Amino acid sequence: MSVNQAAHSEKLLVKQVIAGNEKAFIKLYDIYKNKIYGYSLKLLKSRVNAEEMLQDVFMKVWQKRETLDEALSFKSFLYTITRNKCFDFLEKAANDEKMKRAIFYQSQKSFVASDKQVIEADFMRIKREAYESLPPKRRTIFKMSREKxxxxxxxxxxxGISTSTVKSQMNKALETLRNYFKEHQDVSFTLLLILKIF
Incomplete structure (x- = not known):
């Protein structure tokens, strides 16, 4: 089957899913389940959580099937949902000590020492680039808070500024940094970025 034929076939399946066709939905699930599982595993570093994420993503697709757009790339749509749900999960984990320890432990087991050196190098590079993306004054405030x-x-x-201004600048800095990391999702060990920085 050519690329164009495959794309046409997929659009037909999406159209059928919109109409509530369960068999078409299962076909799309079979086509993408391994890819979405692998992508989730790359971000979450946990087979159990990746499996749950796979089910959650496709459950959301089914629940929101009437809002699907057959003219758009279903693959891109799936990856966008998966990425957003994974980051929501990781941000929640970063604020839950029990979840954080469990996930970090799983991710630590996934790498050998040499991998960790590469990961740390990636982490420091992205961290430096993220800091440099902040406006000078905001970067100064952030470093005074986090490093000092x-x-x-x-x-x-x-x-010589108000406390409320400092708080506002810190909130903006954190938002900028989180968005920067999300945009660099290809960096291995995304979890490390989220858990170690904030």
């Missing part, structure tokens, strides 16, 4: 351990009040007094 200064309170917002202390930072405000030293820079």
């Amino acid at each position: 351990g200064m309170t917002y009040d202390q930072i405000g007094k030293e820079l």
Whole structure:
């Protein structure tokens, strides 16, 4: 089957899924299940969580089937859902100590020492690039808070700005950094970025 024929066949399946055809949905699931599982595993570093993510993604597709657009790439749509759900999961894990320890332990087991050196190098490069993407003043405030351990009040007094301004700049800095990491999802060990920085 040519690329054009495959694309046409997929669009037909998506159209059938929109109409509620379960057999068409199962066909799409069979086509993409290994790819979505592999992508989830790359981000989550856990077979159990990747398997659950696979089920969650396709459950969402089925539940939202009437909103699908047959004219758009179903593959891109699937990967976008998977990426967003994985990052939501990781951000939740970063705020839950029990989840964080369990996921980090699983990810640690997935790599040998040489891999970890490469991962750390990637981490430091992305971290440096992320910091440099911040406006100078915002970067200064962020470093004073995270590297020097200064309170917002202390930072405000030293820079001659209000505490609320410091807080606002920190929130914007965190949002910028998180978005930067999401845009660089191809970097191995994304979990390390999320858990170690914030």
